[in-house]
Amino acid sequence: MKLRTTMIRFFRILLGAVAMMTVALLSAFITMRLAIHGREVQIPNFTGMTYEEAAAKARGTGLNMTLENRYYSAVVPAGRVLQQYPAAGARVRRSWQVRVTQSLGPQRVTIPNAVGMSLREATVTLRRGSLELGSLAHLPIAGEADYVLAQSPPPNAEGVDKPAVSLLLSEEQDAEPKAWVMPNLSGLTLTEAAARISAMGLHIAYAQEAATSIPAIPSVGSTPAPQPVKVMGTVIAQSPAVGSRVTAADPVKLTIVH
16 A cells, blocks of 8 residues: 555656656747747838838848849839849848849930940940949950950940940950971981970871881892981971971871881
């Protein structure tokens, strides 16, 4: 009887401890959820507001705002928020950066013709027309550098989205490549020929072998014509030819006695 009473008391204590642990864990979970969501805010809809109004509302909500870009719009009046990211209704942490684009209203500026101008002249012309200098690209051509070769959008373009003009500029063309007169490599070994043209900045594309022919046996009483001596492993033909104008881009081809 005493053992039974002790067991009942033990289980009551155990159940009480489990209940207390459950309550503690539940309280911690609820506290954590409240802490997390307490630092979150819902992004308002800034579209249609002036940038100043949107920035003030963002600060009041605990958010930061950045004006990312400006675009022409035939629908949203000039000076008002055209787009925003993240979108309205999204939940983010406090101090989150909201990026917005501002409307410039309908396109009223005329895209000037900057082709032929220097970069400096083109920049000044664009700024006078309330336009921005967009991306720059370069094309190597003969003549002076940093002159406008082409532009985007083109002159007098309509329906432009952004008040920026990208330019294609001239770039000074590299000087004419260094050239040499092709030397005579005949009679040199492959190693000697390679060393000689390497010193000039040239290279051997390939060297092919040519089998030596067996000279015909002269008939009795006849005098054979003298033949040049061909040493095995030496150059007997080359391309480009001796005296040709060559550059580092020209491959050298050799024929070697086998």
